[in-house]
Amino acid sequence: DIQMTQSPSSLSASVGDRVTITCRASQSISSYLNWYQQKPGKAPKLLIYAASSLQSGVPSRFRGSGSGTDFTLTISSLQPEDFATYYCQQSYSTPRTFGQGTKLEIK
């Protein structure tokens, strides 16, 4: 199974900050990497697919990059609604493993 490791596990930031979350795969997954946002009590929401493609309706302040084993999600200017937990997921092979999540909190 491919292991996905996110860092950091939690992050405190302020509105307007630029933040970066990292995801590392245990083997090369090319660009088969997705990012999701989840708010408490809600289902996850797809933000980025294929490592860098923005899902329809997602604000352009979200940007994904990377290939192979190392990936990043960058939020260019944090908005109040962005405080949530973020998960990466590989779609290279089954099982479709997720990272452990990064909780983004307000400083």
Next chain:
Amino acid sequence: EVQLVESGGGLVQPGGSLRLSCAASGFTFSSYDMHWVRQATGKGLEWVSAIGTAGDTYYPGSVKGRFTISRENAKNSLYLQMNSLRAGDTAVYYCARDGGYCSGGSCWGAFDIWGQGTRVTVSS
């Protein structure tokens, strides 16, 4: 409106069985791979199973042999039959659509539509 609605969750004793359902609407259900994902309280997301448009099925080791995913395209419905349930299966279970994004001959899977979740509690 594109929508997935889960049902069938509840309290079940260890060793018991439960069948979850997911009703799809607003899209051509038969054209999409579908998945189940679960989340224990305060924990991360865990992929549980998948079914392709041709009925091919996939499971992680943690549920293989105990869970069975199926679909009934005529009813726009996805199911998860869960047997030999354990305390560790306690979670909110989500169904999700695989958007199947394709470009230039390559396709990338991503879960673009999710249900609201149904809670399964395994306890005596």
